[in-house]
Amino acid sequence: MRDVQLRYFYTIANEGSIRKAAEKLNVAASALSRRIIQLEEDLGIPLFERHARGLNLTDGGRLYYSHARQTLLNEEWVVGEIEAIKDLRRGQIRLHCVEGVIGSILTDAVAEFRAGSPEVKIFINRAGSTGVVKAVAADEVELGLALDPPLHRDVMTLEEVPAPLYAVHSPSFDFPHASPELAELADFPLAIPPDSSYGLRDLIDRAARLRADIQLHAPLHCDSIFGLTGFALSGQGVSILPKCSFINELRDGRLLAKPLQDPPLRDANLTLMARRHRILPPVTRRFCDILAKHLRQAPS
Incomplete structure (x- = not known):
């Protein structure tokens, strides 16, 4: 960053601790502390309230934080525009997404993008749908997919x-329903995510609440799509999944899929998102366009 002091302040404010910020920035804590003291002297006001558990922003600190955040975002945009002039040969893209899209939609989009921009670094982290939204809203990533x-x-x-969403099971598992409602899954062992921070589990819970009499039997609670898919593949029972999570297993006949009829499950969507009013750098916009195309082309 061109303005190192601004970056230092912004990192300390986010971490709430000079020690944690120093570790993240790989800078000595004493040097970081001196920088902030100098900044406070230059501005003529304290930016932080110091207490035993860390640092809190003062009113002036919160105002300066907004300035720092916008300045750093603007610089990121300018650097992105410069990279565009260089034919998008460098840059980075950060994305949080639900795990189910990684092995299909996202992998194909990354392959197409890297064919034209092989030097761009792409950072992908998986999270539940709630975690994806929080990361996008907090400017931790440029894009989210949930x-x-x-x-x-x-x-x-x-x-x-x-x-x-579909009821997914092995051909060897006896599941007679062709197009079931969630209530018809109650007599079968299910694999589901552990809590409603996962969009998949939230949809299941919403559908169950519409039918207060449903008592699902879920012997496996797993936060990994691979675990949920594996449960079905092994013939232990039924998993509830979007098609993008098991498309390869469906194509080669290792899994069968029965469409679910409950409105929250039948009407689910995959959403590509960014922070409101954020100007995405050109290299990110190009990747976003490619990813959106693959989303539209994906079987549902």
């Missing part, structure tokens, strides 16, 4: 495509 994510005033939708 299953029926919760609404957030600071997050906007860039692309949204249908992603209905």
